[in-house]
Amino acid sequence: MKNFKTIALALVVVLSTLSVTAQTKKVDATKSSINWTGKKVTGQHEGTINLKDGALVFKGKKLVGGTFNVDMNSIVVTDLKAGQGKEKLEGHLKADDFFGTDKFATAALVFKTIVTKAPNAYTVTGDLTIKGITKPVTFDLTTTANSATTNVKIDRTKYDIKYGSGSFFDSLGDKAINDDFNLAVDLKF
Numbered sequence: 001m002k003n004f005k006t007i008a009l010a011l012v013v014v015l016s017t018l019s020v021t022a023q024t025k026k027v028d029a030t031k032s033s034i035n036w037t038g039k040k041v042t043g044q045h046e047g048t049i050n051l052k053d054g055a056l057v058f059k060g061k062k063l064v065g066g067t068f069n070v071d072m073n074s075i076v077v078t079d080l081k082a083g084q085g086k087e088k089l090e091g092h093l094k095a096d097d098f099f100g101t102d103k104f105a106t107a108a109l110v111f112k113t114i115v116t117k118a119p120n121a122y123t124v125t126g127d128l129t130i131k132g133i134t135k136p137v138t139f140d141l142t143t144t145a146n147s148a149t150t151n152v153k154i155d156r157t158k159y160d161i162k163y164g165s166g167s168f169f170d171s172l173g174d175k176a177i178n179d180d181f182n183l184a185v186d187l188k189f
Helices: 003-018 087-095
Strands: 023-026 033-040 044-059 062-077 104-118 121-130 135-145 147-155 177-187
Touching: 044 177, 062 121, 062 177, 087 177, 121 147
Parallel strands: none
Antiparallel strands: 023 044, 033 044, 033 177, 044 062, 062 104, 104 121, 121 135, 135 147, 147 177
């Protein structure tokens, strides 16, 4: 009887260890992409920004965590050509009245809560840090065996990026820039 209890206890320990083991999948920053879109009254601009590093954490096939760092100095405008405003807009986006990349070279996201919506589909709430300011952001994320995708809407004014915001400045007319910008994220691991 004593041996049976010992074997049973050992089996419980082994099974509980297996059930809590998490697998971290490091994101391949060179194969992943982040495309941004910022809109204004008279149109929009689009571009890319590079992921510096990141990882998703799974327990079995279930997503349980994630952390990411973005290289803010890598912001590029893709809808304008060189010599036609591209360099000016990129410089402005890196300046203090937008992302202040000289002082804040990295933005970060840390997953805080993850709710399973369906197999491989989640609603994630995480702490997003831009310009040293951390605020919660919620988005849906879909995973496969070697990728994850999401579209995230971010209110830039929460991160003290108020330039051209109709929410803060009157009389902007057709120069107003939407407070929200969108990120289409495709992660490969």
